[in-house]
Amino acid sequence: MTLLPLIRTCFRTSKSHPLRTFLLVFGIALGVAGTVAIDIAKTSVSRSFDLSTAALTSRSTHQVVGSQFSLPQSIFTKIRTHIGIHDSAPVITAQVQVKELNFQAMTLMGVDPFSEKKFRAVGFQQQDRQFSGNLAHMITRASGVLMSSSLARAHDLKVGRHLTLMFGDREVQVPIAGVIEGKDTTVGQAFQGILLADISLAQEILGLADRISRIDLVLKDESEIEAVKNLLSPSMVLVKTDQQNQTIRSLSKSFETSLTAFSMLTLFMGIFLIYNTVSFSVARQRKLNGTLRALGATRQEIFWAVEAEVMVYALVGSVLGLVLGIALGKGAVHGVCATVSDMYFTLTVSQIHISPVTLVKGIATGLLASIAASLVPALNAAGTRPITLMQPSGGETSFKGYIPGLALAGGGMIMGALMIFSRSESSSTLIFSGVFLVFGGSSFLSPCLVLGLTRLIPSLLGSVAGLLKKGAGPQMTLAGMALRNIRRSLSRSSVLIASLMVVISVYIGIDTMTTSFRRSIIDWVEGHIGGDIHISSTDELNRSLDPVLVEKIQGLEGVSGISAYNIHKVFSRVSGEVHIFSYVRDLSEKQWTWTALNKIESDAIGPPGTGTTGVEPDGKSLNALLEDDWIFVSEIFARRNGFIPGPGAFVTMETLKGPVSFKVAGVFRDFFMGGGRVIVSRDAMKTYWGHQDITAVQVFVKDRSAIDRRMADVLSLISDKTRVSIRSGLSIKAGILGVFDKTFLITSALQVLTAIVALTGILNSVMALILERSRELGILRACGADPGQIRSLVLWECTFNGFFAGVFALPLGYALAWILVYIVNYTAFGWTYEMQASMSTFVQALVFSSLAAFGAGMVPAIGASRISVAQALRTE
Amino acid sequence: MDIVLSDISKTYSGGDRVIFKDLDAVFRAGQVSVILGKSGSGKSSLLNLMAGIDLPDSGQIRIGSTRVTELDDTQRSIFRRRHIGFVFQSFNLIPVLTVMENITLVSQLDGQVPGEYRDRAKALLDTMGLLDRQNEFPDRLSGGEQQRVALARALVNQPQIILADEPTGNLDAGTGAGMLDLITSQARSLGKTLIMATHSRDAMDHADKIFRVQDNHLIPGRGI
Amino acid sequence: MKPFKALIVQWAMILIVGMASGCSPPPPTQSLDIAQALSSDEDSACYDRAKKSETINLPSDHGPHNGFKTEWWYYTGNLKSGSGRHFGYQLTFFRQALACRTAPGPSKWRTNQFYFAHFAVTDTQNQQFYSAHRMNRQSVGIAGASRSPFRVWIDAWSAKDIKGPDHARPGSIQLTARDQEMAIDLTLVPEKAVIFQGDQGLSRKGPGPFDASHYYSIPVLITQGKLEIGNESFEVLGKTWFDHEWSTSALGDDAGGWDWFAIHLDDGRDLMVCQVRKKDNSPNEYGFGSISFADGTYEILGQSDFSIQAVQLWKSPKTGRQYPARWKILVPDHTIDLEVSPVMDGQEHSHMFVYYEGAVRVTGPVTGLGYVEMTGY
8 A cells, every 4th residue: 555655656757757658658569569460460370371271171180182182083982982981072172363352362172062071061050150052053053152151242242143263364154152151160261262162063163074182081090091092093192181281380380480580579679668768767766766765665665666657557558559569460461461372372361360369468578578677677766775875876886896797697698599599400489589598698798898889989089089170179078978978877878779789680680681582582583584585374274385386486586595394283291282393404504502412413513512602513414413313302392301411312202103212412492382392304204293294484585685576476376375474584583572572571560660669769768868967967058068069968979879789789680680591581481591791781770770869869959958057956 | 762873883985985983972852953064074974874774884773762773674764754754955855746745655655544644744734834835746836845845744754853964955044044943943842853964053053962073973062 | 662761851851941941940060061952942843753654674673763853772681690699780772863964064073863871780689779871972983873783882882783684583682881880791682573562563652643653672582691790790691671662753741651561471471561641640541561472472462451550659769759669460361460569679760860760570470570660750
């Protein structure tokens, strides 16, 4: 009870400083918002993955899949009639865009309703949903598809209307036979992304003849598993459903990991902002607390009063943060889902999922971070000496005593982080602990560094002042005073500098990561999309190009060469979907970046590529290797398959002839698709996967200025122009970069956030510093300093603070970028790229941090210059 | 309650600056004592020691039967708010609290019944001639008024002891004299022990006993 | 014989249509999809009808008659292990046309035919009844029936001709079915001639011109093979009754269900009697039956030739339905006076539609074993 008057006093004080209070609340809100937004993005992406796959994967224990994602349906008949496994269901799935749904990606799913009972159908029948439309017709006439009723409503579609299914440029019209009710449950949501059809109709739409996509099974024991295995031909694989789901889930995990990294960064910034705000707020109340102590308030009472006040603002800030975070999160979800669908896995259900857990987490983050951040300031406040004992620099002398200890602790934390990062594979928790250690360590080191710099710079300034004309003299004096001020109030300055440092380093880290990634992608695009004109089929159901066309193009005037190849998706137990490429020729013209070359073959294709140094092997040898049944695999593939380069290293892939082991000649850097990419010879493609077609052609022209004319020439050779796409290399490159740029929307948002946090933090701290110093400034004025000089002094101090933070942030930002690029990204996505630290980023950061500090100092500086001299002198 | 200081030694700046050495003194209950001394001689330090705000390096302070030097920080804080009223040179009113709230703060901290201390505070304000200003904030008051509020704050908990550190230091001469009258008359009429540190000679006229801080000791006597 | 199995389907339809139209209580959470699948709303006009001009030709008519709406092949029998332990078994295949025609389209999944089957074993000694069912569309060979050689199957459950065609009598049949708890692998060799029920195989069911079915039976097939329950396997021997019936039209509207008996008497005679009950449970005038003699000749029985009287009731704890559990069957012209009772209570199927099909024991002047089927309770 006795706390109440204290708390009230604290609140009155806060109320009389609305801006500072606003900054405190805003700081907490910002931290919470960032965490919540990214958590929403994370859970939504993960849920979208779940929903997009849940309806598809069903309750099966096992699945039979073909090595190329299709099976003859006779195997289903055999499973039913030869071994009598009734708990089996044939499934056809395909991705399709639906014109009437604004080209939304959907999964066309063909099932046999009679087989579904054990798998999916039961799901249709929960109380709140029922079919409208006649299922008997659906089967006997197989005249249309079923779609989610809410989706149909949203697009004003009714039973009987036609949908235009688009497979690339191929269009198929199909009527809506019925709608599936149920929007409140998981199943209902899952069906948001599905067009359900009788298997016969799906087969006909997709032109699958007598083939299906897969068979879902519930197998009860080993003997059933064996029995199924014995039925399968080499090109078919029996997989556990869990495993399959995990493969897809691992994609989602990639995003979750990288998003977690970002949410951690936001949280760090939030904590620093809160710490910064609270500690300045406490500093501001030093006199008040001193008086209270002299009047008989105990340390505990002061401590709890401070904490109670912070908690109330933390709660307000957290709630505001939730609101802000939800708004931001919604934007982020769309961005991330679009990226995922573009690049990895078509999310047919893109859902904003705001789980109570997220909200609780957000509030908890706000409260806990506030407690953590306010702990030290509150203890400080509790330790405030009664006002009659106060000496102006009392706190500072004791703080100086801590500096060596802090520096030591900081050094230790950074060492710890180094140990974590030197491990080859770390769990994400460990990685994030590492990041935390790096931030914490450098913050602890910062007072020591500030002390060093403030000693170093005056001498530099002195010599500079000497060189300058006399007019600069007073400014140099003020600058020197500003530096001494920083040193004198080190406990506060270093908080400001450390928090600014963290924020700026996040900016640098993200910027460096983004630019490095983009650079690598540009290199990769340049290397792999070398052709001037690209020709490919737009019919997603049949990608083969007419071989005659290829010959004709080659014969065209002005064409210097062509590179033809085929791509086929094959099933992989480990990575789900693997793209296999075989080139007709011309491997040498691509720019390969080898991240590993097999040692044995290093003689043939050049020195072993260690690390990330690019090696360009001789093209002939490459082809020779391929013809020898060696293969090249992408980095992602290698990682997914746990492939460790070395003599005799091989990987096993599912083929028409069953699992076959291939020797790996090299691992190349690649940003292509989720499951990875493999390059094989034309012969291997034919032997093992039964394809000898050409699915894409790159044309090299002699005169690049005449690309348009050459494109027209190529176009004239094509009879069915709707089925073939001709694009210039440039537009393809631009398209790919566009996709990747979208990926970084969320990081850009984070960068903006850092800027806001930085400005808020500085503004807050500087205002507190100025107020603390008002007496001193009063004395200065009394001694004859003019208002302009006071402004200069304040601005010098701010700018120095910003500059120091910027300087410290350079190595920290670099370290963060390194962690993001080599640890987080690799853990999340399995690819690496060269980190390219750009000078401009560093300069930008330094300038930004100094300017931001300068800018934030403006208002307080003007305030300081207006201090009433008499008032300032009297109040102490 | 008598205040007994025995063998008090106190140094600052890690022992470099000796303030008191083996200081002994007794302040009798109900008396008005004035401590004179130059600026920086240690008058304030002595008050801080007696208030339990600071601790001596060695020696013992006894107030009534309580050995203040043997209490921990929290116990001293509680002892302070119950038994000692403190008046500061620079008033140290809390700017965000009203006059009434400033006065009652200490009682509230002590968890007392609002009715009682509010009545006491009102009576005190009445005495000080400030009753009509009880809901004003300190920045609307003159220096003398602020110090009267501070005095009321020191008295509201009915402490036996009032410590005043340069209570007139921030007041002009006229106001200062009025303040001295007020503070001593209040102490006397209520039977309080009043110890006032000051360099104002006017204060001597009000004193029962005069001490001087000199050469690390407290020397009793009249005049300088 | 089981002329009125049509009722089962009919009645399932009523149930189903009720569900679909939502006028009945909330549908059970299971099998609504299937129920709806069955609720073909086409009228019967486009289907073939049973008529006198279509005489039954064997063995080709063992096969399916896809132009008719409904068809079934019914095997029920009583078996004994070497040690004399008694088992009853039932394996029934039903065919149902969901539409007269298959919608056009190249996919082999397209079909208008739908099959389901029931498989049951009665373990008299342990008083256990095992029942399972299967349901498939007739697509890509996962269910169907063929004419020559005869075969009807769903998944790995099948009945098939293993001896090749024989113009006088159908060939031997192999029955195979396996479910979680039980399995059979039986060889059935016909011992008596085919009975063409009703008027030379046209079994009238009602007053309308098409109220009839094509219906023939094989009264005795000597049955031998293996029967498994749990981990136990038995070599068994016994007799099976076989019915094959196909039709399109429905029973009269007033029909509420029926009680059907097929009994192998120890004196070499085999009796089938069936009474159709009206909604008020009293017999209507369309009862029918047959009696075959030891020498293989047979006589067709009409409603007036026999009587079935329930003398005791049994209530199913599972479904709450109440069935007769003991009967007196009289065929005065043939001095048959039987006391019939189930070998155990609870031989009730409670899958998509509920009915009672169980092994019965006959006492009286003559003893015997048989099967009862009761619907509409």
